[in-house]
Amino acid sequence: MNAPSAAPPLVRVQDLKVHFPTSSARHAPVVRAVDGVSFDVPRNTIVGLVGESGSGKTTTGRALLRLFAPTAGRIEFDGVDITRLTEKALLPWRRRMQIVFQDPYASLNPRMTVAEILGEALDTHQLAQQRRAARIAELLERVGLDAGHARRYPHEFSGGQRQRIGIARALAVEPAFIVADEPVSALDVSVQAQVLNLLQDLQRDLGLTMLFVAHDLAVVDYLCDEVVVMYLGRVMERGPTREVYGNPRHPYTQALLSAAPVPDPRAPRSRILLKGDIPSPVDPPSGCVFRTRCPHAVDACAQTVPPPAEAGPGHQAACLRLDALQAEPLNRTIA
Template sequence: MSGALLEVRGLTKHFGGGAHPVRAVEDVSFAIQPGEVLGLVGESGSGKSTIGRLILRLLDPTAGSVRFGGDEIATAPERKLKALRRRAQMVFQDPFASLNPRLRVRDIIGEALDAHGLARGRRTERIGELMETVGLPAAHMTRYPHEFSGGQRQRIGIARALAVEPELIVADEPVSALDVSVQAQVLNLMQDLRARFGLAMLFISHDLDVVELMCDRIAVLYLGRVMEIGPAEIVTARPRHPYTQALLAASPKADPDAPKLSRTLKGDIPSPMAPPSGCVFRTRCPYAMPACAEVVPPLRDAGDGRAYACILDSLPSRPEVA
């Protein structure tokens, strides 16, 4: 963890009180080094977006630590968060909903500059530079969001995030709302920007193929808990957790001749108001045994740069599913 830009320890978020709160995030830990891209992948309802918002303190955590550049964020007072929000920015899933439809693009991007006292005396020039950086003509800064396509609106959102020269971008499903033909263009842009500016990213997605393409490391999340985390090429080539196996088997590029759990996971993800005891994945796991209901498996070092949360030392051959 030495030298990490972002360190998350025991991060937990419960919504509501009483005997059955919504356990959205439970005891999540990871780190991101400067310039590194960590992918956070899992099904809808696994807590991915909640983690992104907790890191930027758009939500307050129930428990745990979030340290950015060595400074504690989880418990910092609001007046101290302004500096964080210059160093860490978010790119949202829906590019139209995240842009104020009443503002011209120059004012959408300019808001970030104004809030942090940047580019005084050359505001218009800086906005033009940012638009051209994301592949949009500077002359279009006087237009409104509805005058752009979905992919162009996401480029505007990225330009807004870049305006304050952040060190970390939290990208929350940044291409899932876009047409397939546009997704690759936006992903290529984000890869170029990462290389150009040395950006670190938390890249959130339900699509393991996209995460594998974009990220140095992958954290696989299920019902608010990390099931497996490690280098992308190792996690995707030799998954140790049954849930990671299932996600890979459901991938469109999965080998149709290879043994597989199923093209889709059976059943629905359980309610975070009443998660299963022990391993939260056990109700959908083909290898579940009685002991799985009794203990929450900790992340175990696999000895190859990654860790996984399963009581099995190795998985049996994956069963064929008719």
């Protein structure tokens, strides 16, 4: 875990919205994948972005890299608003922002050798042209692979090795910021630990800033300095990981943490079971989007979108009943 920096954040997201039309019709309904998200990614830290499937995590991460066009809001990278830059104007910024994809089997071109995959990024940004082979060898060794692997094709590697190649590709252009989109979810548990340790070492040694998208709360607890909890396109809670995990204030965060495995199976604990299913992002609930499943919802929750409220040092939760709940312990089962 890294100490918080007094410098301005490397990435600042303000009221970000990403909506997708359901059809080409002029007034077609839209999928509100991301619907007013705000958070910072401090320099030289790893921020975890967590939530259920369909919460908007991946869309948020890709929108920060402008892989998805924002519908509204503002994305600042190193103090510069990149929200509506043209593709040509974005090119220098793309070198500083890279992504590691979730599926190592689908993210590498099977017709290209490892040298060609890594060299493609170098060629795009015209880097290391006089020492291309040496740079590729350095990248492979940096992620724990042999330089001789450069001549092989992706199908000759295991899933963990392929993900290391994906990480090397992201590092090729010496970025400042990496979005890791569930990079270990497709890997065996034993391999997951190796890749997580690699990411942690790279972040420390290279001074990287990272947004780590995940649904595994234990992984986020192990790796991330701060955590942002999303539900149905909005931020429910955010803050230092140890503070949020140790004192969850939003009912949704409490429910997520109650479902997370614990090392000691004999430890006393009880699940908080939420009612119903996550609503459709095409027609989200009014007011607080979590209210239809929240055991503490009152009439006011249907009328007002809760703003982020202070819940501790650097810790915020978006709940109208924050003061009343006062972080109830996770010892209730809700049918």
